[in-house]
Amino acid sequence: MSGLLEPGAHRAADLTGDAAVAEALRTVEIAWLHSLAKTGAMEAADAGRAAEALARVRLDVDELARKTEDAGNPVVPLVTALRGALGDDRLAARVHRGLTSQDTLDTALVLLARDAFDRIGAELRTTADHLAALAERHRDDVMPGRTLTQYAVPVTFGLTAAQWLAGVLDAGGAVRDRRDRLPVQCGGAAGTLSLVAELGPDPVSTGRTFAAELGLRWPGLPWHTRRRPITDIGDALVGVCDALGVVATDVGVLGRPEIGEVHEGSSPGRGGSSTMPHKRNPVLSVLIRGAALQAPQLGAQLHLAAAQAVDQRPDGPWHAEWPALRRLLELVITATSQATELVQGLEVDTATMRAHADSAADRLLAERGTSGDPAGYLGAAGRFVDTVLDRHRR
Numbered sequence: 001m002s003g004l005l006e007p008g009a010h011r012a013a014d015l016t017g018d019a020a021v022a023e024a025l026r027t028v029e030i031a032w033l034h035s036l037a038k039t040g041a042m043e044a045a046d047a048g049r050a051a052e053a054l055a056r057v058r059l060d061v062d063e064l065a066r067k068t069e070d071a072g073n074p075v076v077p078l079v080t081a082l083r084g085a086l087g088d089d090r091l092a093a094r095v096h097r098g099l100t101s102q103d104t105l106d107t108a109l110v111l112l113a114r115d116a117f118d119r120i121g122a123e124l125r126t127t128a129d130h131l132a133a134l135a136e137r138h139r140d141d142v143m144p145g146r147t148l149t150q151y152a153v154p155v156t157f158g159l160t161a162a163q164w165l166a167g168v169l170d171a172g173g174a175v176r177d178r179r180d181r182l183p184v185q186c187g188g189a190a191g192t193l194s195l196v197a198e199l200g201p202d203p204v205s206t207g208r209t210f211a212a213e214l215g216l217r218w219p220g221l222p223w224h225t226r227r228r229p230i231t232d233i234g235d236a237l238v239g240v241c242d243a244l245g246v247v248a249t250d251v252g253v254l255g256r257p258e259i260g261e262v263h264e265g266s267s268p269g270r271g272g273s274s275t276m277p278h279k280r281n282p283v284l285s286v287l288i289r290g291a292a293l294q295a296p297q298l299g300a301q302l303h304l305a306a307a308q309a310v311d312q313r314p315d316g317p318w319h320a321e322w323p324a325l326r327r328l329l330e331l332v333i334t335a336t337s338q339a340t341e342l343v344q345g346l347e348v349d350t351a352t353m354r355a356h357a358d359s360a361a362d363r364l365l366a367e368r369g370t371s372g373d374p375a376g377y378l379g380a381a382g383r384f385v386d387t388v389l390d391r392h393r394r
Helices: 018-038 044-056 061-071 075-086 101-137 157-179 194-199 203-214 228-254 283-306 317-344 350-359 381-393
Strands: 142-147 150-156
Touching: 018 044, 018 061, 018 075, 018 101, 018 203, 044 075, 061 075, 075 101, 101 157, 101 228, 101 317, 101 381, 142 350, 150 157, 150 381, 157 228, 157 381, 194 203, 228 283, 228 317, 283 317
Parallel strands: none
Antiparallel strands: 142 150
16 A cells, blocks of 8 residues: 555554565465474474575565466465575475465465554553543543434543543454464365375374464364454454544544534644645544544455355455455554544543533433533443443453
8 A cells, every 4th residue: 555545554564565465474484394394294404494595585575466466366476486596496395385375375364463463452552541541530521411413411521531441442352352363274275284194194283383383373174265264353453443433533523613622632744734724634533534434344345255255265255355354454553553642642621511511501401300510410420430440450
């Protein structure tokens, strides 16, 4: 992605760009050599020499990209490049032997997802810390509650922030759970590991060792046509955008000039207009909201492809996953980074909140049937804030 039409994509480039993909593919191939050696399917000395040589190969990512069209996937030109750089035909023949392209690429994408989940999880934890501070600071600051765009009953900004925090904690939990269960892909040409069985005494042991080499889970059997591992990654990512989208949309609404209860923090050069010098656009909220509107369709693409994964390895649906998953990873890495900035710099105007609540007191207290101070009709709002804060501290 160039970034011109994906604002903020540079925040994710090191984890999702072509160079990252190529390195992940290389990592998988090196791990496979070590796994063959550890399970008696290859001489340890040969595996060590080959692995060291592969680690030194300079990969021409642009050339790999050009050759990917001819092969239909990037693994074929990558393996050709790695073998050609070895300078030893006997060792070169052992590179990738027993795997298939889908094993290498699926596992590489899982590695990319793991790195992305680590970055996303760290950003969500920081965002949660800032939201917790807002919830605690404004626990009892009254503001109008709004439902279906209209005044409802009094709430507090602390409760609003606590609801945002609960959503972020939920999303972070899903990311951690998915990250810890990421599987290796290892099935060979048609999911039987037949060639690996010819190379060594126990192909399943080789698969388990492969998973351990990469710090991934051994799934028990290949998942070439059972794409739940990929759709689960997508679902966790979409869930992050769901949670952040609520925060961004609320900030955008509450920051409208006619409401003015919160504002994005200012930053030099950010939020300006090409023609109206008075404007301070809520750029971070806008971009995060844009991400939240894109993510579900990308997740749906993964599910659509999963439903068409036929035979022992699919034709086309597998290929349709790659750009959707990479864009989703890029989108969520970017959105979580932007969300950290958004909540850290959020400006809260409690005086305006209180003025709105006081001016609309009759409507906000209509449910109770008597007039009075909106702060006297908050029910369990404070306790709900405390519940979320306790969860965050744990």
